[in-house]
Amino acid sequence: MSIGKIYTYPNNVRVAKVLIAAAYNGLEVEEVHIQMGVDNKKPEFLAKFPLGKVPTFESNDGFYLYESNAIAYYVASLKQGTTLLGANQKEAAEIQQWITLADNELAPIAAAWLFPIFGFIPENPANTKKAQEDIKRVLEVLNQHLLKKTFFVGETITLADIVLATSLVQFYRNVFDPSFRAPYKNLNRWFNTVVNQPKVQKVLGEVVLAEKMAVAEKKKVEKPKAEKPKADAKPKAEKKPAKKDDDEEDEPSYADEKPAGKNPLDLLPKSTFDLENWKRFYSNNDTRPTAVNWFWENYDKEGFSLWKAVYKYNDELTMTFMSSNLVGGFFQRLERARKYAFGSLVVLGEDNNNAIQGYFVFRGHGVPAEVTDAADYESYNFTRADDQDAKIREEFNAYIAWDETIEGKKFADGKIFK
Template structure:
């Protein structure tokens, strides 16, 4: 019997962790390709009225864990949105507006500082072993390490760096996400203008 159904699409950053957990636990997950950019069927809206992805529907109904959901929500709302606003213009995927990039950078760094503080005496976000919260938030913050959280930043933020490397090296995550990329010096708008991204 299927453990449940996951609605999303391959390549969605919020889905990587979910697929990694399913792989690690040998869960039979029914995957239904659902991409908001290509249109959402009306039948999907009964599971998620806002039409957002990913959505998981367990075979026996939804189950949750407050701490795991807290960190997943934090990553999704407090890290992902400003992080995209910071690096997307720097790599040419969005218009560059200096004030907006600066605002997004400040919001991202403030949110990541919450993680840094939380991880001071913890290996993982929740409990003593990797959970969906770790996999989910790591998949969100991965692009930051690739583009903007450079060597200097990593040296100044050892807790988030250690945590990310630990989570990224969990076999089920690494099998889906591939090798981690760490930028030496954060990209700047000049790199985009020069075509060096």
């Protein structure tokens, strides 16, 4: 008998961990496929799941949950004496450690490396290369942990194994070819052990390991026409590889990445507009009317400039959450620009019909090298906006206030760079 329903779209790998946990506890969860962009926008759906995202769970007694890890934990906890959540508090905490690692480390790498292969987003070679290097570090940690262990926590399969296996399955199926996976013998042994368990195999089916590394389909991109540099424009800094998203203590100092000498933006005449004050004011006050009024009352058009950013490949975007992930990845690689920039990029529209666009405020009258050096910069068109035009000002206000409708399109999600 089913304990409830999980709403999702077909073949959502995040649902697999819930169904596997249910199988281990002798429970059933009914998988209900909904039409994204339609069913998840209905008032009755949003009343239960206000973010409108999937997967979501509705129990037979009217209990509602969203976020896949929370759903998996709930289902794993329903059987008294279950071994899925550990034998004691220490094991329970360790299980949560591995679950969190899967979300914080593996999920972003999957978005950068696998999503272009699946056709969800355009490929960015620099992001793909970075993802390939980043995952090696994670795999080494997992492989070393399994040197003398059969499973990640304790002596039986737990939710940690289930979440990690479902997070890695698409990697093993598509890009971990024999040469790539060869150094990780302990991890390979564990993965094959888990995915060939009858209860796991019932959900995932037969997992065939990749024989050849899949690559994204190459698409011809029309190069923009070259423009003559302005007389007062500074030369573009040499392109640098994207910064590693390691733990803070392992990251190189940002000072080491900067060219010798002072940043040209620091040599500009002192401005009456303090960008850091604006960021604090924006964060601590209602956007409309308080923050937008403060911005335009204090904005210095001589020391700053306004730029509209539009993603070049909006016609190729699919799920809105994937578009939001693209924005998040771009912002992560703009860390060096934080002192000189403020921005709002939003996702407008719905699944399979959405766009990424927004506005940035930059110190000076050009796009800073700290932005043009970012790996994702070439995926956006940056156009300087007339900050004295009342229509442009109101459009900027809408983008930083995340109005329900912007430029005639429904707001779906957004991120602020500050």
